[in-house]
Amino acid sequence: MAKNAKKPASARKGSARRPAKSGNKRNTRSAGRRWFSWRFIAKVSVVLLVLAAAGLAYLDAYVRDRFDSHVWQLPARVYARPVELYPGRVLARNDMLKMLELMRYRRAGGAPTPGSYTTDGNTLVIHTRGFRDSDGGEPAQRIRVTLGGGQVRALSSNDGDSLARLEPLQIGSIHPGHTEDRVFVPLDRVPPLLVQMLLATEDRDFYDHHGVSPRGLARAMVANVKAGGLVQGGSTLTQQLVKNFWLTQDRTLARKLVEMPMAVLLELHYSKERILEAYLNEVYLGQDGKRAIHGMGLGAQFYFGRPLEELEPHQLATLVALLKGPSYYDPRRNPERALARRNTVLKVALEEGALSDQAYRRFRERDLEVVPRGASPLYAFPAFIDLVRRQLARDYPADVLGEEGLRIHSTLDVLAQLASEKALSEHLNSLDASGDALNGAVVVVAPAQGDVLALVGSRESRAQGFNRALDATRPMGSLVKPVVMLTALQQPKRYSLATPVADEPITVPLTTGKKWTPQNFDGESKGPIPLVDALAYSRNQATVRLGMDVGPDAVVRTLSQLGVKKTIPAYPSILLGSIGMTPFEVAMLYQPLATGGFATPLRSITDVLDKEGEPLARYPVDTEEVIDSGPAYLIQWGMQQVVEKGTARSARSVLPPDLKVAGKTGTSDEYRDAWFAGFSGNHLSVVWVGRDNNENARVTGSSGALPVWSRLMASLPQTSLSQVPPPGVEEVWMDPSGEKTSGKGCSGAREYPMLEASIPEQSDGCGSATQVKEGVVEWFKGWFD
Amino acid sequence: MVQRLVRLTLLAVLLLSGCAVTPPAENAEPVTADTELQGSPAMALLSRAEQARAQGQTGAASRYLERALTMAPNSSWLYRELALLRLEEGDGHAAEGFAQRALRLAPDNDDYRAELWELVAAARAEQGDRSGADQARSRAQALRKPDRA
Numbered sequence: 001m002a003k004n005a006k007k008p009a010s011a012r013k014g015s016a017r018r019p020a021k022s023g024n025k026r027n028t029r030s031a032g033r034r035w036f037s038w039r040f041i042a043k044v045s046v047v048l049l050v051l052a053a054a055g056l057a058y059l060d061a062y063v064r065d066r067f068d069s070h071v072w073q074l075p076a077r078v079y080a081r082p083v084e085l086y087p088g089r090v091l092a093r094n095d096m097l098k099m100l101e102l103m104r105y106r107r108a109g110g111a112p113t114p115g116s117y118t119t120d121g122n123t124l125v126i127h128t129r130g131f132r133d134s135d136g137g138e139p140a141q142r143i144r145v146t147l148g149g150g151q152v153r154a155l156s157s158n159d160g161d162s163l164a165r166l167e168p169l170q171i172g173s174i175h176p177g178h179t180e181d182r183v184f185v186p187l188d189r190v191p192p193l194l195v196q197m198l199l200a201t202e203d204r205d206f207y208d209h210h211g212v213s214p215r216g217l218a219r220a221m222v223a224n225v226k227a228g229g230l231v232q233g234g235s236t237l238t239q240q241l242v243k244n245f246w247l248t249q250d251r252t253l254a255r256k257l258v259e260m261p262m263a264v265l266l267e268l269h270y271s272k273e274r275i276l277e278a279y280l281n282e283v284y285l286g287q288d289g290k291r292a293i294h295g296m297g298l299g300a301q302f303y304f305g306r307p308l309e310e311l312e313p314h315q316l317a318t319l320v321a322l323l324k325g326p327s328y329y330d331p332r333r334n335p336e337r338a339l340a341r342r343n344t345v346l347k348v349a350l351e352e353g354a355l356s357d358q359a360y361r362r363f364r365e366r367d368l369e370v371v372p373r374g375a376s377p378l379y380a381f382p383a384f385i386d387l388v389r390r391q392l393a394r395d396y397p398a399d400v401l402g403e404e405g406l407r408i409h410s411t412l413d414v415l416a417q418l419a420s421e422k423a424l425s426e427h428l429n430s431l432d433a434s435g436d437a438l439n440g441a442v443v444v445v446a447p448a449q450g451d452v453l454a455l456v457g458s459r460e461s462r463a464q465g466f467n468r469a470l471d472a473t474r475p476m477g478s479l480v481k482p483v484v485m486l487t488a489l490q491q492p493k494r495y496s497l498a499t500p501v502a503d504e505p506i507t508v509p510l511t512t513g514k515k516w517t518p519q520n521f522d523g524e525s526k527g528p529i530p531l532v533d534a535l536a537y538s539r540n541q542a543t544v545r546l547g548m549d550v551g552p553d554a555v556v557r558t559l560s561q562l563g564v565k566k567t568i569p570a571y572p573s574i575l576l577g578s579i580g581m582t583p584f585e586v587a588m589l590y591q592p593l594a595t596g597g598f599a600t601p602l603r604s605i606t607d608v609l610d611k612e613g614e615p616l617a618r619y620p621v622d623t624e625e626v627i628d629s630g631p632a633y634l635i636q637w638g639m640q641q642v643v644e645k646g647t648a649r650s651a652r653s654v655l656p657p658d659l660k661v662a663g664k665t666g667t668s669d670e671y672r673d674a675w676f677a678g679f680s681g682n683h684l685s686v687v688w689v690g691r692d693n694n695e696n697a698r699v700t701g702s703s704g705a706l707p708v709w710s711r712l713m714a715s716l717p718q719t720s721l722s723q724v725p726p727p728g729v730e731e732v733w734m735d736p737s738g739e740k741t742s743g744k745g746c747s748g749a750r751e752y753p754m755l756e757a758s759i760p761e762q763s764d765g766c767g768s769a770t771q772v773k774e775g776v777v778e779w780f781k782g783w784f785d
Numbered sequence: 786m787v788q789r790l791v792r793l794t795l796l797a798v799l800l801l802s803g804c805a806v807t808p809p810a811e812n813a814e815p816v817t818a819d820t821e822l823q824g825s826p827a828m829a830l831l832s833r834a835e836q837a838r839a840q841g842q843t844g845a846a847s848r849y850l851e852r853a854l855t856m857a858p859n860s861s862w863l864y865r866e867l868a869l870l871r872l873e874e875g876d877g878h879a880a881e882g883f884a885q886r887a888l889r890l891a892p893d894n895d896d897y898r899a900e901l902w903e904l905v906a907a908a909r910a911e912q913g914d915r916s917g918a919d920q921a922r923s924r925a926q927a928l929r930k931p932d933r934a
Contacts (some may be wrong), residue, residue, distance in 0.1 A: 086826035086856060135837070135848040161829040448858050449851060598886055607848070618844050620871070621851060623882035629889055682858060719858065726889065 056265075059258060063265045066246060072184055072281065073294075074405030074611055075175035076396075078388050079168035080377075080412040081451075081606070082131070082138075085145055086163050089152045090717025093122065095415050096147060100126070102377055102414065103169055104305040114140040115310045122147050129307065131167035132613025133409065134606075138165050151717075169414055170301075171377050172385040174392065174401050179290045183297030184405060184611065185308050187277040194296065194308070194316045195276065196354035201320055201345050203237040204352075207272060211238045211263035238263040241279045285319065286326040288373070293326075303331060305371040313355060314363040317345040318370070331370045339368055377414075383441075383457030383467045384412050387584075387604045390470070395617070396608075405611030411451035411604050416444050416716055420454040420685075421461040423712035428459045428689065431699065435459070438697060440689040440705075441468035442712065443587040447684045449621045450591060450600035455584075466692070473580040474673045474690060477666035478538045478701065480555075480577035482593060482635055484547045485535050487558040489631040489638075489755075491550070496758035497532040497638055498738035498750070503542035508572045516572055518544050521667070521700075530738050532638045532752065536646030538665060540576055547575035561626050562592050563599045577666060583688045586677050590686065593635060594662075594679035596722075597627030629726035630755045636662050636721060637753050639678070647702055648676065654710035660720035661713065665701030672697055674704030681719035685709055729753050735764040742766050816897040821862035827853035834866065843874050861890035861901075868904050877911030884908055899928035 083099055085091070100117055108116040111127035118125050123146045130140035143164045146154040157164045173181055199206050205213045213236045220234025235243075242262045243255075266275060281295040286302065293302045299319050300308040311319075321341035322329050331338035343364050350360040388410050392401060400406070420442040432438040444454035457467035466472070488495035503526040508516040518540045520526075525541055526533075534542035547555055552570040559568055559579075568579055581589070584602070592599040600623045608617040627635075639662035642648045647665045655661060663678020674689040674697065689704040690697045697704065725731065732741055736748035739760060743749060746766035814820065822828045834849035850867050857863060868883035884904040891898050902925035909917040 084852065084855070088826065088856075133848065135833070135845040135852075161826075163826055163829055446855070449854065596889065598882060598889075600882075606851070615844055618847065620847050620876075620879065621867075622876075622879045623886060624878065625882060625885040722859070 056261060059262060060265050063246070063262050064269055067266065067270065067278075070245070070278075071403050072182065072405070073175075073180040073403055074184055075173040075181050076392070076401045076404070076406040076408055077170055077183075078172040078174065078385060078408045078410055080171050080410060080414045080417075082133070082165040082168040083414075084163075084165050085143070085152055085155055087152050087155055090150060091147065091152055092150050093147045096124065096145070098418075099166065099169075099414065103166065104371070106310075111142055113310065115306060122153075126166070128164065129167045131165075132407075132609060134609065134615040134618060137613065138167070168409060169377055171381050171410070171412060171414075172388070173291075173378065174385075174389055174408075175291070179292050180294055181288075181291045181298055182281060182293075182295035183301060183308075184281050184295065185297035187273055187280070189309060190277075190280055190296065191309060191311065191316060193313055193349070193354060194280075194311075194319070196352065197317055197320045197345055197349045198237075198280075198323075200348045200352040200354060202240075202323060206237055206276075209236055209238075209267075211265075211267035212236060212260050235259075236263065237279050238266055238275055241275060241282060242266060244282050244284065245278065283323060284326060285322050286330060302376075303370050305376065312363070312366075313349075313359060314342065314346065314366040315369060317342045317349065317363070318368060320345045331368045332373060335368055335370075342368070380462060381412065381417055381455075382462065382464045383469055384410070384417065384452070384455040384604065386457070386467050387452065387455055387470060391604050406616070407609040407611070407613065408605055409607040409609065411446075411453060411606060412455075413444075413453040416683075417454040417456070419715040420444055420456045420712050423708045423715070424456055424687070425459050425461070427704075427708045427711070431704065437691060438689060438699070438704075439468060439692055440687065440708070441472060441583045442688075442708065443469050443583045443686045444712070444716075445587050445591060445594075445602060445684045446682060447591050447594035447679060448600070448682070450602045451606075452587075452602055452604045453683070455604075468688065468692075469583045471582060472688065472690075472692075473582050473585075474688065474694075475577055475668040476579050476581045476586060477577040477668040477673060477675060478540075478543075479581075479586060479590075479664050479666035479675050479677050480574065480579060481535055481538060481543050482639055482664055483558050483562065483589075484543055484550070484555050484575055485531060485638055486593075486627070486631060486635045487550045487555050488531065488546055489634045490558070490628070492630070492755035492757035495531060495546075495550075496738075496754050497530065497634055497752045498732075498734040498754070498758075499531045500528040500738045501531050501534050501542040501546050503527060503529050503534065503539045504545070506541055506545055506548070508544065508548060510572065518576060530750070530752075532641055533646075535638045535664075536641040536644075538642075538647045544572070544575050548572065559589070562589050563626070564589055577668065583686045586675070586688075587684060587686045590677050590679065590684055592626050593632070593639070594684040596636065596726075597625055597629060597632030598623050599626045600624075630728050633726050633729055634753055634755070639663055640721065643678070648678070648706055650702065651678075651706055651710040651713075654707075654714050656714070656718070658720070659718050660723060661718075662721060663709070665706060667700040667702075670696050671699060674699040674701050676701050676705035676709040678709060678713075679721070680713060681721050683713060683716050683718060685712055687712070725753050728756055730756065730759065732759055735766070740764040814894070816862070816892055816894050818862050820892075821860050822857055825857045825860075827857040827860065827863065830856070831863070831866065834870075838870060838873070843870060846870055847874075859890055861887045861892065861897075864890065865901060865904070868901075868908065872904070872908055872911060875911065877908045880911065881905055881908035895928040899925040902928065 106116045107118060109118055111118045111125045114127050114129040116127045123144060125142060125144050127142045128138065128140055131137045141158045143155060143157045145152060155162045155164060175181055203216065205215055216236060217234040239259055242259050284292060284294055285299040286293040288302065293299060296319055297308050300306055300311055304311055304315050318331055318338060321338060324341060328334065329338045329341050346355060346360055346364050349355040388408060424440050424442050428438050428440055439459050442454065442456040445452055455469045457469045505525055510516055520540045526539060529539065529542060534546065552572055552574055555574060556568050556570045568574060588602055600621060603619050605619045607615060610616050640660060642664055643651050643661055648663055659680060661678055661680045663676060666675030672690055672694055677686040687705040687708045689699055731751055732754045733743050733749045733751050735742040741760060741763040743766050818831055822831060830849045830853035834846040837846040837849060847870055850863060850870065854863050864883045864887035868880045868887060871880040871883060884901055888898060888901045891901060902921050906918040906921035909921055
């Protein structure tokens with residue numbers, strides 16, 4: 001079929017052009033020798049015909065080859081986690097509305113179309129947009145959500161389950177190597193009005209011509225003469241597509257010469273629909289920094305923040321208006337021009353019968369309604385996108401990411417991210433109003449699944465550049481203390497939370513020949529204190545004594561047990577956190593502490609789908625028990641004391657009173673780094689504050705990082721840490737020495753959770769609870785003696 | 786001597802009465818999805834996961850379960866389901882981890898715990914860890930003993 005079509009085309013073209021001209025010349029030159037001249041002409045004509053045919057055949061093959069194998073440059077798109085709605089989900093009404101606004105849902109009575117909603121007091125009717133996911137996704141549907149008391153009270157949806165999801169918000173695109181960006185929209189999903197407007201303004205004869213339109217050309221020439229300059233191009237959509245698709249933008253004669261035959265060839269092989277679809281997705285609509293906006297689908301997102309299907313006539317007209325000059329008619333930079341041109345498009349649409357008179361009057365009164373550039377969530381979370389990019393780069397080559405339109409479903413929780421940004425920037429603004437000294441980073445993780453919910457790499461969260469959350473390697477300071485304590489608690493015969501540790505001056509000889517004499521933060525020494533207090537009050541001397549007792553190498557082993565991959569030399573100084581870690585690495589280290597001993601790799605991606613929404617790859621949760629339940633429970637309990645009464649107690653006034661959380665402050669030498677890492681039952685957050693130049697930041701974990709952490713945690717939906725001891729752990733009253741059991745109400749007695757192997761046989765002879773238990777055993781023992 | 790015998794008898798009576806007062810765990814109510822997730826929206830996702838799994842769509846099933854977990858993070862049953870699913874997918878490592886997590890959150894029910902230990906055993910066997918599998922299996926048997934006696 002295609003072959004048949006090719007030959008006549010080349011023949012027609014060949015004879016219609018060059019041979020006619022050149023033939024004439026030779027005719028006059030060789031007028032005297034007719035015999036030769038006829039044969040000569042014939043020969044030359046044949047040669048030229050063959051050449052032209054060959055040229056056209058080549059062009060033809062070129063056109064078809066490129067069109068058939070054309071790979072749309074479809075950068076991978078990254079989406080946040082979909083907002084999950086179900087009764088009991090903690091969600092403030094304001095946050096719900098904030099999400100709808102970010103996703104550009106319109107307020108419209110009755111929520112008639114996808115992407116619209118209406119409110120009635122605490123009840124929202126939301127017409128969701130459908131989406132694909134590895135579990136099939138969600139259809140577009142109208143749901144009714146009732147909010148109250150900061151949570152979802154009731155929800156009804158089409159399928160009868162009280163469950164629904166809003167589509168995932170696109171938070172970025174990944175286009176390595178090139179800068180062309182688009183959202184492919186198949187023709188059947190392009191609003192018919194857009195096509196009508198496009199054809200009315202750009203190519204009225206589109207359905208009648210064969211690639212070039214003499215009528216169109218004539219009209220353009222008339223218009224140009226009338227206007228006294230070049231106002232219309234007269235090229236068809238097909239020609240424009242050829243130009244955009246195959247030819248470079250420079251206007252050389254050769255390019256001009258091949259444009260027309262290529263347009264004709266394209267029309268010969270492909271349907272009008274395919275050409276139109278290609279045009280709609282190829283067309284250049286503007287520039288966003290280095291990123292070139294191509295196609296109507298992305299144009300809709302870029303200028304209106306919505307899918308193309310949801311645009312209203314005046315918005316569609318704005319997109320068509322841009323075709324004449326995306327920069328000249330840029331609705332953001334040149335709104336007057338854009339508006340005038342848009343209204344011209346509406347007028348033409350009216351004249352062509354695409355718009356009713358009434359609709360025309362209504363829509364020409366509307367504003368441009370372009371969303372401000374800065375408001376796009378596409379660039380809002382560069383630090384997180386950076387993490388996604390790094391995780392993707394391990395599994396996908398750059399060209400796949402740039403071309404195949406992958407949909408990356410990430411773990412980002414938009415509300416947690418916004419809360420983290422706010423908490424960090426507000427606190428740093430209060431400490432350092434000038435804004436140039438202090439900076440910081442935040443990592444928020446859902447520890448059970450290892451999902452990274454939020455990542456802030458700078459106090460100016462939208463700033464590209466140094467990603468402190470991933471790249472600022474700083475000494476972790478006292479954040480290492482739980483690891484030292486855990487090392488001890490894993491030896492229950494030797495240590496419990498009650499074990500007395502001497503908070504007294506200590507000098508450690510180093511292999512270098514020097515001596516290390518660590519000081520406490522307050523310069524004092526408290527004498528013997530229970531192990532848990534060394535943690536709660538972050539006592540350096542006690543921790544070093546304990547650490548030297550268990551051995552720095554044992555602490556290194558615990559670090560690796562908790563998932564630290566890098567080699568850490570077992571120097572004594574690691575006991576006070578001379579280990580360099582990034583905030584992200586700290587989150588990895590603390591993750592098993594938050595889950596009671598299960599290590600789960602942190603992930604920023606859950607699924608990768610192809611451009612049609614079919615699942616390609618999954619990043620399932622993996623998990624491994626790395627700490628036994630007993631010691632894991634004890635260290636969590638110890639870290640809760642940090643917040644209950646220790647160095648982080650100021651958090652209590654910010655957090656809900658009954659919420660059980662745990663954590664640890666960290667301050668490095670000379671106040672260079674302020675850390676806080678801590679967790680509830682469902683959120684683990686790490687905050688770092690310091691200076692990029694590593695100078696004294698004049699902040700401590702308690703003053704610099706903890707307030708950020710507390711405010712952030714207070715604004716997230718929280719569950720408490722479990723207070724149920726695992727098998728093998730008992731609550732025991734201990735005497736002040738920490739070496740004998742005691743009883744409730746006895747002088748100086750304190751209750752600790754203890755592993756059975758740690759519970760001393762000796763009692764101080766006071767109290768009831770533990771005493772009775774011990775007593776019964778003694779009593780039974782007596783029977784057999 | 787007689788005194789000692791009396792004491793022993795008394796002790797036996799005490800122990801027996803103790804048994805009668807607190808029923809042994811193995812007689813506890815069986816653990817099911819219903820007992821674990823009653824009233825939770827996660828229940829709907831669990832049943833979708835079961836359907837997907839029945840149709841061989843393990844990826845979709847996994848996604849449903851992971852979503853359910855955010856709604857009911859302390860449900861032993863969901864971890865058990867994830868362990869079964871990972872085992873079916875041939876990921877013994879994750880299966881073992883999830884089974885251990887299910888055990889950590891398991892209600893006080895010996896039959897259920899025994900079943901989870903069997904799951905740990907299967908997951909270890911999948912990873913080629915025979916001795917680990919044997920250990921887990923004997924933990925399961927120990928829990929089932931009273932039944933067989």
